[in-house]
Structure formats: C-alpha cells, structure tokens
Amino acid sequence: MTTTSPADVEAIRTALLPGSERPVADYVIDDTTPAAAFEPATREDLATVLRLASEQGLVVVPQGGRTALALGRPLEGYDIALDIGGLRQTVEYVPDDLTVTVEAGRRLGALQAELREQGQYLPIDTPPSDDVTIGGLLATARPGAWRGHVPAARDLILGIEAALPGGERIRSGGRVVKNVTGYDIHRLHTGALGAFGVLVEATFKVAPLPEATRTLVAAAPNADAASALALRLWDASPALRALAVLSPAAATLLGLPETPAVILELAGTQSTVERSTSDLGAVVAFEEAPEVAWETLRAAHGDAARTVLRAGVPPTSTRAMLDEVERAGATGWAYVAAGAVLATFAETPEAATVTGLRDTAERLGGFVQVESAPPSLRHDVSSPPGDAALIEALRDRFDPERTINRGRWGAVL
Amino acid sequence: MLPPKTVPTELTTLIRDLQEALGAENVLHLPEDLAVYEYDATIERARPDVVVFPATSEDVAAAVRIAVQHDVPVVPRGSGTGLSGGAVPILGGVLIVLTRMNRILEIDADNRVAVVQPGVINLHLQGALEPFGLLYAPDPSSQRVCTIGGNIANNSGGPHTLAHGSTVNHVLAIEVVLPDGRVVRLGSRVPDAPGIDLRGLLVGSEGTLGIVTEATLRLVRKSPATRTLLAIFESVADASEAVSTVIRRGVIPVAMEMLDQEIIRIVEPRINAGYPLDAGAVLLIEVEGVADGVAADSAVVEQACRDTGAREVRSADEAAERERLWEGRKAAIGAIGGAAPAFYLLDGVVPRTKLPQVMTRVQELCREYGFSCANVFHAGDGNLHPNIMFDPTVPGATERVLELGGAIMRACVDAGGSITGEHGIGLEKRSYMEWVFSEADLEAMRAVREAFGPSDRFNPCKMLPGGHGCASGHAAELDAHLAAGAYV
Numbered sequence: 001m002t003t004t005s006p007a008d009v010e011a012i013r014t015a016l017l018p019g020s021e022r023p024v025a026d027y028v029i030d031d032t033t034p035a036a037a038f039e040p041a042t043r044e045d046l047a048t049v050l051r052l053a054s055e056q057g058l059v060v061v062p063q064g065g066r067t068a069l070a071l072g073r074p075l076e077g078y079d080i081a082l083d084i085g086g087l088r089q090t091v092e093y094v095p096d097d098l099t100v101t102v103e104a105g106r107r108l109g110a111l112q113a114e115l116r117e118q119g120q121y122l123p124i125d126t127p128p129s130d131d132v133t134i135g136g137l138l139a140t141a142r143p144g145a146w147r148g149h150v151p152a153a154r155d156l157i158l159g160i161e162a163a164l165p166g167g168e169r170i171r172s173g174g175r176v177v178k179n180v181t182g183y184d185i186h187r188l189h190t191g192a193l194g195a196f197g198v199l200v201e202a203t204f205k206v207a208p209l210p211e212a213t214r215t216l217v218a219a220a221p222n223a224d225a226a227s228a229l230a231l232r233l234w235d236a237s238p239a240l241r242a243l244a245v246l247s248p249a250a251a252t253l254l255g256l257p258e259t260p261a262v263i264l265e266l267a268g269t270q271s272t273v274e275r276s277t278s279d280l281g282a283v284v285a286f287e288e289a290p291e292v293a294w295e296t297l298r299a300a301h302g303d304a305a306r307t308v309l310r311a312g313v314p315p316t317s318t319r320a321m322l323d324e325v326e327r328a329g330a331t332g333w334a335y336v337a338a339g340a341v342l343a344t345f346a347e348t349p350e351a352a353t354v355t356g357l358r359d360t361a362e363r364l365g366g367f368v369q370v371e372s373a374p375p376s377l378r379h380d381v382s383s384p385p386g387d388a389a390l391i392e393a394l395r396d397r398f399d400p401e402r403t404i405n406r407g408r409w410g411a412v413l
Numbered sequence: 414m415l416p417p418k419t420v421p422t423e424l425t426t427l428i429r430d431l432q433e434a435l436g437a438e439n440v441l442h443l444p445e446d447l448a449v450y451e452y453d454a455t456i457e458r459a460r461p462d463v464v465v466f467p468a469t470s471e472d473v474a475a476a477v478r479i480a481v482q483h484d485v486p487v488v489p490r491g492s493g494t495g496l497s498g499g500a501v502p503i504l505g506g507v508l509i510v511l512t513r514m515n516r517i518l519e520i521d522a523d524n525r526v527a528v529v530q531p532g533v534i535n536l537h538l539q540g541a542l543e544p545f546g547l548l549y550a551p552d553p554s555s556q557r558v559c560t561i562g563g564n565i566a567n568n569s570g571g572p573h574t575l576a577h578g579s580t581v582n583h584v585l586a587i588e589v590v591l592p593d594g595r596v597v598r599l600g601s602r603v604p605d606a607p608g609i610d611l612r613g614l615l616v617g618s619e620g621t622l623g624i625v626t627e628a629t630l631r632l633v634r635k636s637p638a639t640r641t642l643l644a645i646f647e648s649v650a651d652a653s654e655a656v657s658t659v660i661r662r663g664v665i666p667v668a669m670e671m672l673d674q675e676i677i678r679i680v681e682p683r684i685n686a687g688y689p690l691d692a693g694a695v696l697l698i699e700v701e702g703v704a705d706g707v708a709a710d711s712a713v714v715e716q717a718c719r720d721t722g723a724r725e726v727r728s729a730d731e732a733a734e735r736e737r738l739w740e741g742r743k744a745a746i747g748a749i750g751g752a753a754p755a756f757y758l759l760d761g762v763v764p765r766t767k768l769p770q771v772m773t774r775v776q777e778l779c780r781e782y783g784f785s786c787a788n789v790f791h792a793g794d795g796n797l798h799p800n801i802m803f804d805p806t807v808p809g810a811t812e813r814v815l816e817l818g819g820a821i822m823r824a825c826v827d828a829g830g831s832i833t834g835e836h837g838i839g840l841e842k843r844s845y846m847e848w849v850f851s852e853a854d855l856e857a858m859r860a861v862r863e864a865f866g867p868s869d870r871f872n873p874c875k876m877l878p879g880g881h882g883c884a885s886g887h888a889a890e891l892d893a894h895l896a897a898g899a900y901v
Contacts, residue, residue: 168853169853179834183622312603312604316524
C-alpha cells in the first residue's frame with residue numbers, strides 16, 4: 001500500500017475546477033477507502049489528476065459504473081478514485097453515417113436511449129446491465145449473449161481519445177467506419193483495464209435497431225440433447241442474435257422448469273423473424289419466452305457479489321465444459337456461438353476448483369476468466385495479461401510509474 | 414581470380430549465414446534475381462540485399478536472428494500486391510518472402526475456425542471452405558493473388574467489409590516472430606480470452622511489429638439467400654445520395670459498390686457486364702439473409718434508389734447472374750491497366766454522408782491537374798478509390814500525379830475522413846500522417862513500435878514519419894515529392 005500525504009491530495013484538489021471532489025466513502029474497493037475521490041468536469045482536469053498523481057507516485061483507479069471492480073487481481077495501492085462520470089456528453093452522432101462519438105463516462109443506457117430515437121443502437125450487451133459506462137465496457141471488453149452473432153465492442157470501436165499518466169491526451173483511429181491509419185492503439189486499450197491510459201472518448205459503429213425481436217425456448221430431455229439442438233440451430237437462421245444452452249439450475253433462474261433447455265433470440269425485420277420462427281419450429285417445438293430472460297442472465301453474469309467465471313472453449317466443447325461447471329457446484333449456461341460458458345457460485349469456491357476448471361478449459365483448447373471473486377481468490381487465480389515481456393515493455397512506455405490500476409495485471413504491472 | 418562484382422564482406426557473410434540456416438536454394442542474392450523483389454503494386458521501388466523463402470516459423474525466426482546479428486533491416490512480403498509500398502525494402506536488408514508457407518493447416522468446420530500459414534492465397538482458402546458452406550469474410554479485390562499474411566499486415570478490407578468488417582474482425586489468433594527472433598502466440602482460438610489484446614494491435618501493423626507465421630481465422634456460414642442489385646444513375650451525386658438513403662432506411666446491405674462513368678466506359682467494352690455506357694454511375698448492391706428478409710430488404714433498397722434518381726434497377730438471385738453483375742466490378746482495376754499507360758490508385762475514406770461533396774471535389778481536382786480519373790469504390794463504407802490515369806514517360810507527370818494524390822487525401826481529411834481505409838500507410842502516405850494525428854499521437858505510436866524492438870529493424874521507414882536513416886536517400890526524396898504541393 002502506498003501512503004498518501006494530505007499535501008499530495010491538496011496539490012490535485014487545487015489544480016481542478018471547484019466542485020470536482022467527491023466523498024471517499026462512495027468509492028471503497030475491496031474494503032479500501034482512497035485518500036481522495038475526484039470527478040473531473042473536463043478532459044483537461046482528468047489528465048491533470050493523472051499527471052499530478054503520477055508525479056507523486058500515487059495510484060489512481062478510474063471508475064465509471066463501478067460494476068466490474070472485482071475483475072482482475074487486487075490493487076496494489078489505491079490513493080485516488082477517478083470517477084469518469086463527469087465526462088458524459090455525446091460529442092457527435094451522425095445517424096446516416098451510423099457512427100457515434102461519446103465521452104467515456106456516458107452510461108450505455110443513456111446512449112442507447114439517444115440512439116433509439118433514430119432507430120439505431122449500439123449492439124453491445126456487456127454485463128451486468130446498461131448501467132455500465134462506455135469507458136468501462138471498453139476497458140473490460142466483457143462479452144454478453146450477443147457475442148458470436150453480432151460484432152463485439154472490440155469490432156465496433158473506430159477510435160478513441162485517451163489520457164496518459166504523463167498528462168498528454170492521444171487519439172487513435174478516427175470517426176470513419178473503415179480506417180487503417182496508424183497503429184490501432186484503441187484495440188490495445190480494449191480489455192486492458194486501463195493499463196495504457198484512461199479512455200476519455202470513443203467512436204463506435206452503430207447498427208439499425210431490429211424491427212422485431214423474439215425470444216424462444218425449448219426444453220430438452222437431457223444435457224446431450226440440449227447441446228446437440230443448440231449446435232444444430234446455430235446456423236438455422238442468420239437472424240439469431242443470441243443462442244444459449246441452460247443447465248437445469250440456470251433454467252430456474254429464468255423461472256423455467258428445472259430441465260436443460262435451449263433459449264434463443266431472433267432479431268431483424270418482421271418478415272425475417274417470422275420466417276425464422278417457422279424455420280426453427282420445423283426443427284423443434286418452441287415456446288415464446290419473455291425478453292427479460294436475457295437481462296436476467298446478463299445480471300447473473302455481472303453479479304460482482306459472487307464468484308463468476310467465464311470459460312471460453314470451442315462451441316462443440318461447451319457441453320463438456322458445462323458438465324464440469326455443474327460438477328463444481330455452480331450454476332452454468334453457455335453462449336454456444338462464442339463458446340462462452342458462464343459459471344456463478346452461490347458460495348465462494350476453493351482456488352483448486354477454479355484451477356481445476358481452468359485445466360479443463362485449457363485441455364479443450366480454451367481458457368477461464370475470473371469475472372468476479374473475493375480479493376483473496378482473485379489474488380490466487382486471476383489470469384495473467386499475456387506475453388509478459390511485451391506487455392511490460394508497453395506498460396513501461398505508457399505508464400512507467402504504474403499510476404493507473406497498479407497490480408491489476410500482476411506484481412510488476 | 415577477381416569476382417565479377419565487388420560484394421562487401423559483411424554481405425557475403427550475411428548471405429552465407431542465411432544459406433546455412435535456410436538452405437542455399439531458399440536464398441536469392443544475385444542482382445538479376447533480386448530485381449523481381451524491388452517493388453509491390455505501387456510506384457516506388459528499392460532493391461533488397463538478399464531474399465529468403467522460409468518454410469517454417471523456425472526458418473523465419475532464424476532469418477530474423479541472423480539479420481539482427483548483422484544489423485540489417487528485415488522486410489516481410491507476401492504476393493507483393495500491396496498498394497502502399499509496404500513490402501518495398503527501402504533501406505535494403507533481408508526480404509522475407511512467405512509464399513512458400515502456403516498450407517491450410519486445419520479447417521474445423523464445426524467450430525467455424527481455420528488455421529493457415531501466412532502464404533495461403535485468400536481465394537484458395539475460400540475455395541477450400543466452399544464444400545463446407547463456409548467463408549472467410551474479408552475479400553480484397555486482389556484475392557486471387559494476395560496472401561492471408563499480407564491481408565493481416567494491412568488489415569485488408571474488400572467489398573463485403575460493409576457488413577462483415579475488416580480483417581481484424583476475423584483473426585482470432587496469430588503466431589508472430591518478433592524483432593528479437595522470439596516466436597509468440599497472440600489471441601486465442603476462442604474469442605475474448607483474458608489478457609491484453611496484442612492480436613488487435615498486430616493486425617494492420619504493416620510488418621513493423623512482427624511477422625505473422627500462422628493465423629487462426631474466424632469463418633462464417635454462407636447466407637441462405639443473396640440478391641444482387643444493379644442501380645443505374647445519371648450522376649455520382651445521385652448514386653452517393655442513394656447510399657445514404659438506403660442506410661437511413663435501416664437496411665445495411667453486405668456490399669454497396671460504385672462505378673463512375675469513366676470506369677464504366679473502360680470496363681464495359683472489355684467485360685460486357687451490361688453497364689449502360691451513358692450512365693453517370695452505377696451502384697452494385699448485395700443483400701443477404703433468409704429469403705423473406707432478402708425480399709423485404711431488396712424492396713427498401715430498390716425504392717431508396719428510385720427515390721434518389723435511379724433510372725433503372727436490375728436484380729439477380731441466381732449465382733451465375735449475380736456473378737455477371739459483379740464481373741465488371743471485379744475486373745475494373747485490371748481493365749484500367751489496358752486503358753492507360755499507368756494509373757495511381759488512391760484509398761481515401763470519408764464519412765458516408767460526405768461522399769457527394771468529396772466526390773465532386775475529387776473530380777474538380779483531377780480537372781485542375783489535367784488528369785483523367787476513374788472511380789470504382791466501396792461507397793457503403795465511404796471508402797474512395799480514385800484511379801488517376803497518366804503516362805509516366807511524360808516528364809514531370811509522375812510528380813504531378815503524386816501531388817494530385819496528396820490533394821485528394823487532403824480533401825478526405827478535411828471532410829473528417831482519413832488517408833487509408835484498407836491499403837495501409839506504408840511508404841506512400843507516411844508524410845500525410847501528420848494531417849490526421851498530433852505529435853503526441855505519433856509519439857504514442859512510436860512508443861508502441863519501440864516496445865516491440867528497435868524501429869529500424871522491422872520494415873523501417875514505414876507507417877510513421879521520420880525514423881532512423883529514413884531522412885536521407887530514396888525515402889527522403891519520396892517524402893519530398895509526396896508532400897510537395899499537397900498543402901497548396
């Protein structure tokens with residue numbers, strides 16, 4: 001832990017516009033209260049917080065919706081809470097270009113409401129809900145039920161502005177839908193948990209809002225049948241926006257009978273959805289289910305109070321992974337097209353349980369990500385960032401003092 | 414006996430070391446052999462000191478390590494179809510040609526994944542996927558010749574980028590040889606692996622950060638129904654308006670390609686694709702999905718075209734008929750080759766709503782500079798491809814064409830666009846980077862490059878302005894004539 005002196009914080013406080021400070025009690029992370037919390041009203045002020053903190057060796061933790069703070073290893077220091085919520089404007093929205101540029105503190109829900117007025121949306125369903133901020137959903141890059149059917153955040157991102165610990169602000173990409181000018185630093189930031197700077201603005205490609213959506217569910221006699229059905233349906237309609245296999249426990253989360261089931265969502269023009277419904281009905285008898293089922297699964301995935309794991313395995317191996325998840329005592333379900341198998345635990349599991357599931361996933365050709373867990377478990381089982389030499393070299397250049405989220409990716413990072 | 418030509422000792426030992434590591438038959442060093450590897454599909458050329466043809470990742474790593482020991486640059490190359498000078502070894506050194514690494518290692522149809530070596534030709538992969546009803550979505554116009562490795566280096570697009578995205582959206586994982594000779598795997602066969610996305614950074618890095626030696630690609634299922642529409646307009650402005658109108662009405666076709674009158678007059682007599690010679694512009698639009706959805710979307714597209722002045726809209730559902738409509742588009746660039754002694758193909762990108770104004774500006778600039786210009790491009794993405802036709806034997810013509818290219822790029826940037834949508838920066842556009850990015854932005858990009866290795870090792874003088882040794886000789890001359898006049 002670093003020790004923050006009152007003078008350190010005072011230097012930041014006086015440098016910012018008045019009214020930027022927030023009560024520290026609102027920013028506790030893993031039982032640690034920061035020395036100060038700021039919600040800068042401008043990008044300049046946000047960059048100033050980073051620069052002054054960096055000069056004084058303080059640790060800054062950027063946060064938006066505060067929905068993914070139990071992701072990654074426990075922090076090694078927490079001096080300043082940096083709330084990005086003050087930067088929440090839409091900078092430019094051109095419906096005919098299908099592009100929108102927004103500040104990073106804007107909530108996804110607020111953006112969706114704005115896009116909806118023009119019959120458009122950002123096809124991102126990051127957990128736990130539309131309370132996530134744009135900066136948060138990019139920094140965590142957590143996929144939801146739509147992954148594998150529609151492009152993900154890392155595909156829809158066109159450009160960013162980021163504030164660096166040195167106080168500079170840099171841009172990458174642009175505001176056009178197709179662009180290969182320079183290194184895609186915006187992709188490096190996607191899922192990096194702030195390792196290379198704090199996102200202050202992002203431009204996305206948006207999509208027309210589907211004219212119609214429909215959620216269908218079919219119970220299956222057993223897990224084998226459910227998985228086989230899902231794999232068969234994967235290609236049955238180009239209008240699929242989500243396709244999940246539910247374990248009996250997951251089915252009960254949605255108020256369905258306690259049996260394995262397949263749940264799917266169709267999205268598109270009215271005629272496409274109608275046609276797809278009848279095409280799929282020829283394969284198996286479906287019942288209509290409420291759309292809220294997807295929000296329930298999304299919230300369960302993003303339940304930071306529980307241990308939640310996300311395994312990624314080839315789609316044909318989701319069945320085997322789901323079995324292991326159930327055997328470990330978790331509630332599991334699989335988004336088949338993305339090969340994502342979610343596991344939520346009612347009680348915190350042993351580290352050995354997590355590593356056991358990870359071994360299984362790796363044997364199947366995939367991985368396990370700890371989406372949320374208590375700090376001690378995250379300390380023991382969180383995933384490494386990747387090629388350590390390259391990432392350290394990059395981090396040394398962008399955040400040499402480890403000002404932002406120190407320790408989230410491990411000891412030296 | 415004296416050798417016929419003096420070869421520096423260092424070069425002799427470099428060649429010898431490479432021959433020992435890769436086999437003499439996989440190393441070229443005679444001037445007459447090297448000449449073939451001086452250029453890609455752009456105007457610039459420079460001779461490598463030695464060319465090697467690795468068969469494995471280990472070969473690539475060995476060649477890189479030898480180049481490091483000898484302190485010479487390394488430049489990767491696929492089929493040499495690049496349109497920005499990315500494969501031109503501007504400071505000499507070792508050119509690593511990856512065309513021998515051309516095996517498709519695995520097609521896992523059940524999981525929609527293919528694993529390929531970098532030298533696999535894009536269209537060969539499509540052919541291999543055909544029996545499975547799958548496709549690899551990125552389809553650059555050069556797909557008959559270009560390699561997957563080259564596509565990854567340039568983050569290539571193609572007509573279907575509009576719906577499917579560029580190469581980066583379809584690369585799950587890559588094996589890469591780094592500037593220190595280390596071989597690493599980035600990304601995962603399954604998307605959204607934990608950790609930092611170096612895969613996304615490497616794709617489109619134009620061979621400056623690493624050399625891709627294997628790629629795991631995402632495949633997509635072919636749509637059950639496809640319809641191709643050909644809409645005929647009196648002017649480019651009307652056709653541009655149609656593009657925005659289609660999108661505004663909530664339909665995103667998988668492709669929206671425009672051909673202007675100049676290109677129609679070049680293509681039609683050669684290909685007989687059925688494009689009317691008196692048309693101001695035609696739009697080729699493709700819609701995919703379930704049959705009922707395709708019918709509904711096509712109706713929206715057709716109405717949008719008629720509302721914006723289309724005098725005729727034809728459509729085709731059968732593969733052979735659709736192929737005929739596409740033929741003119743696919744053969745367009747090749748046809749220009751037969752119509753002018755030389756042409757300079759540009760790659761600007763603007764917000765789609767700015768297309769009408771920017772296309773008008775492009776036509777004005779071409780008139781001002783006194784060159785004919787034929788346009789065939791990805792209108793749906795706002796991705797322009799003006800082809801400036803010229804005769805390089807006319808004194809000063811090449812310089813004027815490059816100036817005109819700069820002025821067109823400037824017009825794209827001024828409209829809120831960018832200087833390349835799919836061809837890359839390479840050598841050609843590095844001096845324009847400052848139009849798009851601030852010094853701080855470029856400094857961040859240099860930091861990325863330095864984190865991977867010394868900037869003069871892998872593909873020096875590419876993408877970023879400046880660079881050690883790039884301020885003199887041929888590269889500097891190129892910069893000078895590229896930048897000159899572009900601000901006037």
